[in-house]
Amino acid sequence: MKIMFDTNIILDLLLERKPFVDYAQDLFDKVESGKIDGYLGATTITTLDYLLTKSLPSKEAKKIIKTLLKLFEIAPVNRLILEDALDAGFLDFEDAVLHSAAIHCGVQAIVTRDEKGFSKAQLAIYSPEALLTVIPSD
Secondary structure, three states: OEEEEOHHHHHHHHOOOOOOHHHHHHHHHHHHHOOOEEEEEHHHHHHHHHHHHHHOOHHHHHHHHHHHHHHOEEEOOOHHHHHHHHOOOOOOHHHHHHHHHHHHOOOOEEEOOOHHHHOOOOOEEEOHHHHHHHOOOO
16 A cells, blocks of 8 residues: 655654554554555655754754655655645645645555645545555565
8 A cells, every 4th residue: 555654653753753653653653564555755864854853963963864764755846746735735845745746646545644735635544643544464
């Protein structure tokens, strides 16, 4: 199953945000084991780099980004994605861009803790907890 990860799920794991970190870790484990084909938007990578370099040494931040690039496929963001996002009717442009990129990559669903932000989505939207009930256990 191809799943686009919203930035908040990645931050839950990296920042060890309680109580969300355990769900994020379980989802990462599913990506590592191949039970989920994990996708990140290109804009998620740039946002993460910006945030990580604010709180970590640059070398450490780059190491984390490299790990994410090995683990996840990256959904590109180009003019078509941005134009589609502008027309999608979302309140939050960043969510619209992620959604549009997911559609163009053939992703089946988005996992996020901001389900309201994706109320206009054409894809299935899961909370981390709900997605974990859909993905087969090890």
